[in-house]
Amino acid sequence: MAAHARIPVRIYYDDEARNWHFHVPELHIVGGGQATRDAAREAAAEAIAFALEAEPEDDHRDEFEYLSVAVG
């Protein structure tokens, strides 16, 4: 079952570097450097997917459980 969640992403323009960046506070993701806002939004989605699909390392695996949560 695919899970869907709304994650706030801050997309902002860096006027010194003259490019677009993103920040996902809840997942502590930083990234960007794109030429357009749309490109930064796309890059943010990819970064979130990468961060969420990242599995904990072996030495911590036994500390995690995987829950399926339905909301609403």
Place this chain on the structure above:
Amino acid sequence: MTDETDLTDEQLARMSGDELDAWFDARSVGPWEPNEGAERPAARTMTSITVRMPADLLVELRAAAARHRQPYQRYMKDLLMLALRQVQAADRLHAAPAQLRITPDQLRELNRNGELEVHIRLASRQATGREALPLSAFCPPGRVRIERMAKARRVRRAVERAGWTLVRTRGSHRIYRRGTALVPFAYHDAADLGGPAMAIVAREFGMTVDELRRLL
């Protein structure tokens, strides 16, 4: 006139402009006279050329030469050589950019204002072993704007120096860990980060912007 090979003031006064030029060409080495006691170089080979120039520039040149009590063609050649040396010096500057160390106070000023005023004092040739640069329009400006940007590659290296370990990577996506904290860093190495982006990156990695910049 002290040198026996030199002409007297009277002889000089009787010479035409062309004769004066020829005489100066034969004894001068450039815009600067040789030091006292220095060996006089041999006369240089001269070539005649025809140059078209704006009439008003020529008038200005003649007037300036007269003020300096020099034949105007000699004066013009001196100016050309001086300008050429300055351009060559400026080219050398571009080939070897200077590095600048700044204090923590200056770094704070840089972060606050986005620029820092730097006064450049040219070192003497004796101190540097290099040719002292003339102060002119070709010299670097007295006010230098220091870029606050950094490439993402430098930023992630700084993060690693701060003790963060790369635990997972795919393409330009990286996840760093320190203790139990994980921070995904999604920048291509060549991406530029300015002050705003650097502030957010620094905060996520538990640093101030100053601390991050010091590690760059």
